[in-house]
Amino acid sequence: MGRQDFFDHGDLVAVLTTQPLDRLLDYKAPEGGCHLGAFVEVPLGPRKVPGVVWAPGRGDFDRSKIRPVIRVLDVAPMREEMQMFLERAAEYTLTPLPAMLRLATRAPGLGDPPSMRKVYRPGDSVPDRMTDARRRVLATLQEYGGLSFTLKELSNAAGVTPSVVKGLVKQGAVHEEDSPRDVPFPLLDEERASKALTADQAAAAEHLRRGIRSGTYGTTLLRGITGSGKTEVYLEAVAECFRQRQQALVLLPEIALSAEFIARVQERFGAKPAEWHSGVTMTERRRTWKMVGQGGAQLVVGARSALFLPFLDLGLIVVDEEHDTSYKQEDGALYNARDMAVLRASICGAQVILASATPSLESWANAEAGKYAKLELTSRFGDSALPDMRAVDMRGADLPSNRWISSRLAGAVRERIERGEQSLLFLNRRGYAPVTICRACGHQIGCEHCDARMVEHRFLKRLVCHQCGETRPIPDACPACGAEDRLAPVGPGVERLQEEASELFPDARIATLSSDLFGSARALKARIAEIAEGGADIVIGTQLVAKGHNFPLLTLVGVIDADLGLQGSDLRAAERTFQLMRQVSGRAGRADRPGEALLQTYQPEHPVIRAILAGDEDSFWRAEAEERRHAGVPPFGRMAGIILSSPDMQEAFDTGAELARNEAPLRCIGAQVFGPAPAPVARIRGRHRVRLLVKAPKGAALQKALAAWIAQVKPGPNLRLTVDIDPQSFY
Ligand code: ADP
Ligand code: ZN
Numbered sequence: 010m011g012r013q014d015f016f017d018h019g020d021l022v023a024v025l026t027t028q029p030l031d032r033l034l035d036y037k038a039p040e041g042g043c044h045l046g047a048f049v050e051v052p053l054g055p056r057k058v059p060g061v062v063w064a065p066g067r068g069d070f071d072r073s074k075i076r077p078v079i080r081v082l083d084v085a086p087m088r089e090e091m092q093m094f095l096e097r098a099a100e101y102t103l104t105p106l107p108a109m110l111r112l113a114t115r116a117p118g119l120g121d122p123p124s125m126r127k128v129y130r131p132g133d134s135v136p137d138r139m140t141d142a143r144r145r146v147l148a149t150l151q152e153y154g155g156l157s158f159t160l161k162e163l164s165n166a167a168g169v170t171p172s173v174v175k176g177l178v179k180q181g182a183v184h185e186e187d188s189p190r191d192v193p194f195p196l197l198d199e200e201r202a203s204k205a206l207t208a209d210q211a212a213a214a215e216h217l218r219r220g221i222r223s224g225t226y227g228t229t230l231l232r233g234i235t236g237s238g239k240t241e242v243y244l245e246a247v248a249e250c251f252r253q254r255q256q257a258l259v260l261l262p263e264i265a266l267s268a269e270f271i272a273r274v275q276e277r278f279g280a281k282p283a284e285w286h287s288g289v290t291m292t293e294r295r296r297t298w299k300m301v302g303q304g305g306a307q308l309v310v311g312a313r314s315a316l317f318l319p320f321l322d323l324g325l326i327v328v329d330e331e332h333d334t335s336y337k338q339e340d341g342a343l344y345n346a347r348d349m350a351v352l353r354a355s356i357c358g359a360q361v362i363l364a365s366a367t368p369s370l371e372s373w374a375n376a377e378a379g380k381y382a383k384l385e386l387t388s389r390f391g392d393s394a395l396p397d398m399r400a401v402d403m404r405g406a407d408l409p410s411n412r413w414i415s416s417r418l419a420g421a422v423r424e425r426i427e428r429g430e431q432s433l434l435f436l437n438r439r440g441y442a443p444v445t446i447c448r449a450c451g452h453q454i455g456c457e458h459c460d461a462r463m464v465e466h467r468f469l470k471r472l473v474c475h476q477c478g479e480t481r482p483i484p485d486a487c488p489a490c491g492a493e494d495r496l497a498p499v500g501p502g503v504e505r506l507q508e509e510a511s512e513l514f515p516d517a518r519i520a521t522l523s524s525d526l527f528g529s530a531r532a533l534k535a536r537i538a539e540i541a542e543g544g545a546d547i548v549i550g551t552q553l554v555a556k557g558h559n560f561p562l563l564t565l566v567g568v569i570d571a572d573l574g575l576q577g578s579d580l581r582a583a584e585r586t587f588q589l590m591r592q593v594s595g596r597a598g599r600a601d602r603p604g605e606a607l608l609q610t611y612q613p614e615h616p617v618i619r620a621i622l623a624g625d626e627d628s629f630w631r632a633e634a635e636e637r638r639h640a641g642v643p644p645f646g647r648m649a650g651i652i653l654s655s656p657d658m659q660e661a662f663d664t665g666a667e668l669a670r671n672e673a674p675l676r677c678i679g680a681q682v683f684g685p686a687p688a689p690v691a692r693i694r695g696r697h698r699v700r701l702l703v704k705a706p707k708g709a710a711l712q713k714a715l716a717a718w719i720a721q722v723k724p725g726p727n728l729r730l731t732v733d734i735d736p737q738s739f740y
Pocket of ligand 2: 459474
């Protein structure tokens with residue numbers, strides 16, 4: 010039976026709202042009827058709330074009490090595949106459906122009538138009096154052949170004040186009219202400027218194009234070292250998508266810094282794509298949301314939430330740097346954008362490309378198992394080679410306790426300065442010092458709301474909690490014993506490293522890049538562009554610099570503490586370190602100069618460090634996979650983290666213990682429960698955190714069992730329960 014997709018006036022419809030209710034609500038279809046999937050406004054108690062017509066009404070309710078839909082919004086109805094995607098994503102992540110709908114409607118004013126703005130074109134009359142300024146305005150309009158300008162664009166381009174333009178409007182020499190703000194994005198021309206590909210690249214591109222032409226679902230892991238041309242290759246798949254009159258989505262991890270990518274799109278296709286991320290204005294967001302739904306945007310470049318845009322005909326999703334941890338984050342729903350991309354594509358018959366130099370173990374295993382196709386680009390484009398990687402054994406470096414740059418590394422930096430080349434000193438720690446200790450009583454300054462130490466940020470002249478963001482001035486006296494001037498920083502952050510570098514290299518130009526040191530993404534972008542042009546000799550940076558920026562003069566990477574990521578109990582510690590070190594090292598020697606990477610370590614024999622140095626990725630992955638298979642953890646088993654948090658520690662523990670006792674629904678699928686135990690960060694923002702871990706065999710129906718298990722406890726109003734399927738990190 011086909012599904013009913015139109016409801017006449019008075020028919021019952023079931024509406025999903027964005028309100029936190031656990032069911033659909035019945036309403037009567039409004040005058041004029043409505044489509045299945047229609048975006049509507051409905052009454053809920055005394056309020057009006059937005060929603061989507063999700064299904065036919067069930068009518069299990071007193072019909073005379075059912076109220077009508079208030080109005081149907083003027084946007085395209087939600088497509089069936091999007092409804093399915095939201096339902097499946099909600100099931101997978103155990104997120105309530107209303108929260109998924111909120112993700113899919115994150116643009117302001119969707120129901121508003123089209124918003125208009127004034128635009129200006131050449132008029133028919135000649136002004137009575139010609140001035141220099143007036144001439145410039147008319148010449149500008151002439152020059153652009155009758156294109157329309159906003160007032161600001163026109164007066165800026167002509168170098169006049171807005172009143173000059175207004176004067177010309179009065180005279181009829183310039184024509185003013187209303188035009189909708191939400192206009193289609195400029196057409197992208199797939200034939201414009203493709204590069205001559207190398208044989209490897211061409212073969213990979215052809216494979217991807219075939220996938221697009223097949224019009225069916227498929228996922229391909231595109232693996233290749235930094236600079237091997239992965240972007241070049243997947244842009245060819247994007248082009249094929251345009252040829253098929255389909256839309257493409259490219260997800261990038263550090264989207265606020267995507268200028269380089271946008272410029273490449275512009276070069277390849279002749280215009281800019283639509284963007285979707287936190288740096289985009291609300292007006293642009295709404296425009297993108299609407300145009301994606303009407304087919305007025307061929308390509309969206311975005312952050313993970315772009316997956317929830319209402320594409321009309323999506324043919325391709327690229328997940329660039331697919332291993333990046335920022336794809337998994339809390340957005341009101343805990344989801345991994347990589348997995349959701351695969352889910353969405355499998356529902357709408359699109360292709361997925363997962364691109365990375367250092368894939369996640371999950372994707373590597375899926376490719377090994379034949380679930381994903383695998384493409385490899387093995388050589389760097391041009392003559393550039395991977396940097397020469399070496400360990401610096403810090404056990405013999407003999408540094409004083411407040412110094413972190415070994416003489417070996419310092420010597421290498423000095424060589425680069427002499428040759429006019431750049432060095433990167435990499436330390437994945439923001440701020441000045443991670444710990445502030447009182448030399449009189451030994452007290453370490455901690456956050457009042459979290460189980461975390463405050464990090465000194467000398468640049469801001471404050472202590473900052475990296476868990477909750479709380480800041481306070483750096484005190485003169487110890488908050489515990491009151492001793493004055495005895496507080497001392499312990500350990501390095503990038504700001505402190507900068508201090509050391511300026512002492513070692515007093516004449517060098519040093520640039521520190523850390524997300525907290527820049528007021529805006531734009532300021533940061535500008536600084537990165539300046540550095541790329543040679544505006545610094547030494548770059549000091551956190552993982553911000555590991556991601557995709559191209560510094561052609563950079564030939565040395567010094568990793569200050571290669572052991573940093575190996576500490577802690579995280580299941581993915583080894584994988585993370587391996588990826589990060591390889592990625593950072595890949596920054597060196599991208600252009601025509603060979604690079605060198607020096608990894609400072611206290612454990613040069615550690616298997617992960619050895620694998621990094623040997624550059625033998627497959628043997629690293631195989632060893633890592635074997636270990637996880639043995640332990641029955643992802644991707645060879647399934648896992649879920651449960652975090653219970655409450656202002657009351659006892660409540661969190663008691664609920665955890667109750668869950669642990671009632672494990673029957675989990676035992677049915679062969680799953681085990683561990684905990685409750687204090688979470689590694691045992692308190693955040695004043696809430697105590699208790700953690701349970703569930704491990705299940707690979708094929709188990711984990712979500713269903715979890716839902717039944719959790720439903721057994723009725724948490725009090727202060728208790729928050731979060732389920733994290735496939736947790737990426739344990740914090
Ligand atoms: P990746 O995404 O693997 O890091 P890119 O696609 O960014 O690699 O390629 C690295 C650099 O080499 C870019 O500047 C790119 O324009 C250039 N490049 C790659 N392949 C080619 C090619 N076939 N012809 C010309 N330039 C290329
Ligand atoms: Zn805090």
